[in-house]
Structures are given as C-alpha cells and as structure tokens.
Amino acid sequence: MLWYKAWLETRWRFLFLIGSILLVWLEPVWMPALGMKLPPSLPASRLWLALQLGSILLSLFAAIFLAGSGVNSQTTYGLTSGFHGSMLFTLSLPVSRRRLLFVRAGLGAIQTSVLVAILAGLTLVQRPIATTAPEALTYVMRAIICTMAVYALSVLLACLLDEMWQFSGGCLFWMAVFILQVRFVGVARISPLRGMSLISYPISAPIPWLPIVASLVLAFGLLYTSVLVLQRKEY
C-alpha cells in the first residue's frame, strides 16, 4: 500500500510531465494548427541540437520535480512549505523510515526513468542520422543512470528543505555544475550532465564510463545520506 500511496502522491506530477513532453514533441502538430511556423532556413541538425538540449532540461526538471513533495510533505502538487500533518499519521504506522524513503524514492526513480527513456527515445527518433538498436539502448541507459544522480540529490534536498528551496536549490546546484564543467576539465569528465548528452558524447563514441560510474556513486551516496537524514529527522 505504500507504493499505492506514493503513486497517489506523484501521479499528477508524472502526468503533468508526460503532458509537457508531448506538448514539446508534438510541436509539428500543434504549431501549424496555430499558424506558427519554424524558420524554413533552420537546418535539421540545429533543430535536433535544440531538441536534445530541451530533452536534457526536461529530464532535469522531471528529476527535481518528481523528488519534490517527498517523504516530508506528502502533498500531491504545488510547492509546499513544511510537512503535511498526515506525516504524523504515517510515522505512527509500524513502518521504518528507511522503507518510507525507499518506496517513495523508488517510485519517483521509476517515473523519472520512464520519462527520461521517452525523452531519449524521442531524441533518437528525431536524429537526422539513423541509430542502431544497441546504440539507442546504450544511450537510453546512460541517460537514465546520469539523471539518477540529479534525482538522488533532489531526494536528499527534499529530506532537508521545504519544497520551494528543494526545487530552487536543485536548479541552482546543476546550473553551478554546468558552469564548472565548462571551466574545469576534471568536473567535465565526471559530470552527469555531460553523461546525459549526445552533444558531449556522440552516440558512436565509446561508452563514457567515467560520468556513468560517477553518477552511480553519487546517486547511491546521496540516497544513503537521505536515509541517514530521514532517520535522524525529528517531527
């Protein structure tokens, strides 16, 4: 039943993100219907780059948004401040805080993975050059793994902060990582953001193990820290 509860808490966020993805990717349908046209001179490769960037941004947004309203606030939507009173009811049940976090973060991770897989898949469909199935699978997997680092940080922030600050804190952190990876080679080598990108690591290039491993280590480390934080938290 905890999974069911977690689904009820996150379903509107998940459906909102699915809707957002469809809205972006169905541009060829709704833009002409509204009389809007893309500039005819826009090269397909540039358009694809823009879509790739959009995919990464939507993946980041999904990872941050789905981790919000987590174990603490238990509300369904809207940026929340503090925890909802029903948290006391949850904490009075014979369930460990570790399990509460595992279920809530687990469902959010699955939802994030589904969204990232859809986004990565759509990116590959729109790619001007044909992609083989192993290449597509490899890319989808690395996009999911690297996004998990973003998701895990959001889970940790959701354990520490109100959703308002969790959301903005997550955005600011990854903006800082983006700036640092441009300035410092060391950061660039392990940055999950670059691991998510087909621009930094083209699909035909060798698998970028460094950002993948770094993302995995980061994700597990952050989730473990989240468990410790939640176990020590007082309500």
Added chain:
Amino acid sequence: MNNIIATHGLSKAYSGKPALLDLNVAVPSGSICGFLGRNGAGKTTTLKLLLGMLRPDAGEISLFGEAMNSEASFIAARSHVAFVSEDKELYPYMNVGETIRFTRAFFPTWRRDLEEKYLDLFRLPKGKAIPKLSKGMRTQLMLLLAMARGVELLIMDEPTSGLDPAVTEEVLQALADLAASDGATIFFSSHQLAEVEQICDSVCILDEGQVVIDGVLDDLKSQYRRIVLVFDGEPPRELAGLPGIDHLRLRGRTASLLAHLDIEAVVARARDLNPTSVEVRLVTLKELFLDHVKGE
C-alpha cells in the same frame, strides 16, 4: 498492574530551551489516563517521544514493558499503538475507503466487523474524500482506524478539540467502550478538564516539562482537601509556612489551602491561627490542576 507506558528521566530541549525535564510517567495497563498541562507544558513533545517521532536528549521510554532504544523497537511497538494527532490530518488524496484499505494493510489482526460497526456508528461514507470531512468526522475515522486494528494503546493529542458537543460525546463514548470492552489503554492530552473527569481513571499533570501531580483520579480526589479559612482581618503571614500544605491562595480575608497529607493535623494547625471560620471540602480536578500549575 503493569505499566503500558513508563518513562524515566525523560528530557528534551529545543534549541537549548528545555521542553521536558526529567519526566517520569507511568500509565497502567487498561487505564484511561488524561495528560494535562498548559500550552507549551510539553504534552505533545511527550506523545511524539513515545511514538519515536522525536528523540530524547536523555532518559528512557518503555512501552509494553519493552525498552524503546532503537527504531526497530518503536516499529514493533507501533504495531499495537494508534495515534490521533491534534490536527487529525489524513492523506488529502484519499477517500475514507482508501484510507481504511491503506491502514488495514499494516495490521494483520484487522477486524472487519469493527470496521463495519464504526463506519455505521459514525456514519462515515466510504466514498467521501478526506478534505471534505469535518474535523469531527476525521477524528471518528481515526478512531475507527485505531479500533479496527485491535489497538492496545491509543495515544491522542487533544482528541476533542474543535468538535461540537454531540460529536465530542460520541467520541468520549467510543473511547470509554474501547477501554471497557477491549481492555485498551488510552493516554490522551487535553485541556477539557470536564471530559477528563468524565472518562479518565487516572491523570498526569505536567507543568514546564515536569510532572507536578499524577495518580488515580479517585485517589487524588479523596486525598486532597480544600481548607478555606476566613479571618477577621488580613490572613496571618504564618499561613505560608504552615507544614503540610501544598498550595496557598489568599484573597482578601480568605485563605484557601490545598493539602493532601494528614488533613486533620493541617486543619488543627490552621485553627491555631484563630480564623473566624474553617471549611474543609472535596476538590475537583479543575482545582487540582489550577493549584498545581504555575502562573494560575
């Protein structure tokens, strides 16, 4: 009688400000115990400590005779405990039926007959969304969730606050039934002294994080006496130092003493001060409360 709840030297501070100081509480099995105190006395803190929502700075908690010294021990205890929080918040994205199904999943000893009984008794529609329930209905739903799980210890934080008199009476009746028929222990905080007096067999009064008086309500009432002395003029200063009195209140020519040890001796000593009249009477819970809680 075994104690279902026992705390020893329990202390808790928030940002260095003490909320509980060396708290010792014992609640006997099968009793209905009222937990009284002014706002900020430490009642909610104590209840949360009992449920493992807060961690004590010092001291020990024991539930069902087991020391609560790890998360696992609290989880095991919570299989037999229900909690009704002050704001009675449940999941706003569920309805009554979903909330019952959700809670049922955690308690293998769930009793469907009691679930149906209290759904009927409290007139709770299964399809009604939680945000559309009144506070009284949320309280009743929480009681249903507690009773149907076969609760052994029911902890409640001001269960009747914000309820109309009719619902309050239904809730109190349900609590009395739970204790009488199922032998459950009920420990609840309240400001409603009349309600506490109506259903509780024991009380624990807290002030500034410390227990100032506790025990079986009837015993306390039989032990304590109010001794009212009227003098010709201002009451003599010696009254303040009179041995055996718990509390002294002066108003004009009248002195009101509260005593519980060797009442006869206290009355005899008081008579030596030559009052014009001496009256010894029984005390109410309200008097006990007001006389023991500072600042009143």
